[in-house]
Amino acid sequence: MHPIKARRTHYSERGPVPQDVISTVDFELPPLAEGHVRVAVLAAPINPSDVLTLTGEYGILPPLPAVGGNEGVGRVIEAAADVTNLALGTVVLLPVGCGTWTTHLDLPAKHLVALPSGVDPVQLSMLTVNPPTALLMLTEFVDLQPGDWVIQNAANSAVGGYLVQLAKLRGINTINVVRRASAVDAVKASGAEHVVVDADDLPKRVHAVTGGAPIKLAIDCIGGVATENLARCLVEGGTLVNYGAMSGERCMISPRYFVFRDITLRGFWLSQWFKKATPAQRMAVFGEIAKLIAEGKLEARVQATYDLDHIKQAVQAAASGARDGKIVLEPNGPSRAAI
Numbered sequence: 465m466h467p468i469k470a471r472r473t474h475y476s477e478r479g480p481v482p483q484d485v486i487s488t489v490d491f492e493l494p495p496l497a498e499g500h501v502r503v504a505v506l507a508a509p510i511n512p513s514d515v516l517t518l519t520g521e522y523g524i525l526p527p528l529p530a531v532g533g534n535e536g537v538g539r540v541i542e543a544a545a546d547v548t549n550l551a552l553g554t555v556v557l558l559p560v561g562c563g564t565w566t567t568h569l570d571l572p573a574k575h576l577v578a579l580p581s582g583v584d585p586v587q588l589s590m591l592t593v594n595p596p597t598a599l600l601m602l603t604e605f606v607d608l609q610p611g612d613w614v615i616q617n618a619a620n621s622a623v624g625g626y627l628v629q630l631a632k633l634r635g636i637n638t639i640n641v642v643r644r645a646s647a648v649d650a651v652k653a654s655g656a657e658h659v660v661v662d663a664d665d666l667p668k669r670v671h672a673v674t675g676g677a678p679i680k681l682a683i684d685c686i687g688g689v690a691t692e693n694l695a696r697c698l699v700e701g702g703t704l705v706n707y708g709a710m711s712g713e714r715c716m717i718s719p720r721y722f723v724f725r726d727i728t729l730r731g732f733w734l735s736q737w738f739k740k741a742t743p744a745q746r747m748a749v750f751g752e753i754a755k756l757i758a759e760g761k762l763e764a765r766v767q768a769t770y771d772l773d774h775i776k777q778a779v780q781a782a783a784s785g786a787r788d789g790k791i792v793l794e795p796n797g798p799s800r801a802a803i
C-alpha cells in the first residue's frame with residue numbers, strides 16, 4: 465500500500481487579513497491508535513465564524529497553532545482492530561471544532577455519528593452549524609403556527625436559505641430582506657415568495673406584502689440600522705432575535721421600540737444551545753435536519769469548491785461579500801464522485 469499523502473491547513477497567528485495567516489502543509493499520519501478510525505475528509509465549508517476565528521474576532525478561539533475548519537464530513541478509510549461500530553466506507557459527521565480543513569483525521573470511533581449513504585457530501589458537510597441555527601431560531605423563541613409571519617435579513621445567507629425552507633415546511637410565511645437587488649433571484653430560488661431590498665421604507669413595503677398581518681418574530685444577522693429596520697416591522701410585543709454581526713456594527717435600535725412597542729431583543733448562539741441541550745434534544749434537531757438533507761428538502765447554495773492547495777483563495781472568497789452561496793473545501797478532490 466502507498467503511504468498516504470496527508471495535507472492540512474495551518475495557522476500559528478491571527479490577523480486582520482484571514483487568508484494571509486493560513487497555509488497548507490504536509491504532515492505525517494501516526495500509527496492508528498486503539499479505538500480510533502482514520503477518516504478521509506470529503507467536504508468542509510468555510511463559514512463566517514471560520515473567517516472570524518482567523519481574524520481573532522470570534523466568541524471562542526482555539527489555542528495556536530491550529531488547523532482551520534469547524535465542521536465537515538468524511539469517509540472511514542481505516543479502523544483500529546478493536547473498532548466495531550463503524551464499517552470501512554461509512555460517511556461520518558466530523559466532531560465540531562476538530563480542525564476539518566485537512567485531508568485526514570484520526571478520531572475516536574465512539575464519538576462519530578454515521579450519516580446516510582448516497583447523499584451529496586458537500587450538502588452534508590454544512591449540517592452541524594447553519595441548519596440547526598435556522599431551525600432553533602424558528603422554534604425556540606416564539607410559538608409560531610402555520611400561517612404566521614417571520615421576517616429576516618441577510619436572507620440570501622446560508623442560514624437565511626435554510627430558514628426559508630424550514631419555515632415553508634411548517635407552513636410559516638417568511639419576508640426575506642436582502643441588502644442588494646442582485647440577491648433577490650437567489651432567495652426566490654431557495655423557495656422564498658417574498659423578497660425585499662432593505663431601505664428606510666421597509667415597514668411600508670412589508671405591510672403591502674402581509675396586508676397588515678402581525679409579524680411576531682424578526683431574525684437579524686447584520687446589526688447596525690438593519691436591526692431597527694426589522695424592529696419597525698414587528699407587531700407590538702414582538703421578538704427580535706440577533707444571531708450575527710455581518711455589518712461589524714452594534715445593533716442600533718431606538719428605545720422607543722422597547723418602551724412604546726414592547727419589543728424584546730434576544731440573542732442566539734448555537735454554542736450556548738449545545739451547552740444546555742439534552743442528548744434527546746440534540747438527537748431530535750440533528751435527526752430532523754439530516755433526514756431533510758438526505759431527502760433533498762434542505763440545501764444551501766454553493767458558489768465554489770476548492771482543494772486545500774488553494775486555501776488562501778478559498779478563504780478570500782469566503783470573506784468576500786456578494787457571493788452566490790457557500791465556499792466549500794474538498795480536501796480529497798471532488799467528493800460527489802465518491803457517493
Ligand SMILES: NC(=O)c1ccc[n+]([C@@H]2O[C@H](COP(=O)([O-])OP(=O)(O)OC[C@H]3O[C@@H](n4cnc5c(N)ncnc54)[C@H](OP(=O)(O)O)[C@@H]3O)[C@@H](O)[C@H]2O)c1
Nearest residue numbers: 512597618621622623707708710711732733734785786787
Ligand atoms: N449565532 C449562531 O449560533 C450562528 C450560527 C451560524 C451562523 N451564524 C452567523 O450567521 C451569519 C450568516 O452565516 P452564513 O454562514 O449563513 O453566511 P453566508 O452564507 O456566508 O452569508 C453571509 C451573509 O452576510 C451578508 N453580508 C456580508 N457582509 C455584509 C455586510 N457588511 N453588511 C450586511 N450584510 C453582509 C451577505 O450579503 P451579501 O451577499 O449581500 O454580501 C450574506 O447575506 C454569520 O454572521 C454567522 O457568523 C451565527
